Amino acid sequence: MVRHGTVQEHREGEQCLVVGDSIIRNVGKGQNNMKAECFPGIRKENLHRVLGNRDLRTPDTVVIHVGANDLKRSVNLDYVMGEVYSLANKAKVKFPQSKIVLSGVLRRTDVSLRRIGALNDRYYWIAKTMGVTFVDPNSWLEA
Numbered sequence: 001m002v003r004h005g006t007v008q009e010h011r012e013g014e015q016c017l018v019v020g021d022s023i024i025r026n027v028g029k030g031q032n033n034m035k036a037e038c039f040p041g042i043r044k045e046n047l048h049r050v051l052g053n054r055d056l057r058t059p060d061t062v063v064i065h066v067g068a069n070d071l072k073r074s075v076n077l078d079y080v081m082g083e084v085y086s087l088a089n090k091a092k093v094k095f096p097q098s099k100i101v102l103s104g105v106l107r108r109t110d111v112s113l114r115r116i117g118a119l120n121d122r123y124y125w126i127a128k129t130m131g132v133t134f135v136d137p138n139s140w141l142e143a
Helices: 044-053 071-072 079-096 111-130
Strands: 016-020 034-038 061-065 098-102 133-135
Touching: 016 044, 061 071, 061 079, 071 111, 079 098, 079 111, 098 111, 111 133
Parallel strands: 016 034, 016 061, 061 098, 098 133
Antiparallel strands: none
């Protein structure tokens, strides 16, 4: 039985898989229990295909970083939202025993903060609806 507020003991072979665009390139470097699959410039529909076609084993946690590659190119945020919904669903099907984490769009100078916030709000809704975890990376940044 696991109590709230206690730290679970680390199990041998426990693993975290992080997939996304070039911003995750060095994530987990030097960590034996973390693997990053970096695809520079990848868009959500391509990441969807990668999840479907690659043997990525069965990690305990899968973190999907959805960067701003689609945000800059697409005018319609609802289209981007639909792609991320499909991507999160694909991850849930491919990794049914894994905890799925959706990592939102990180602030950048070439996209307005309002637009990034609006998209991260949509991603939060997707995560809540699908029963996955959402992380807003901007919540750790100071202005």
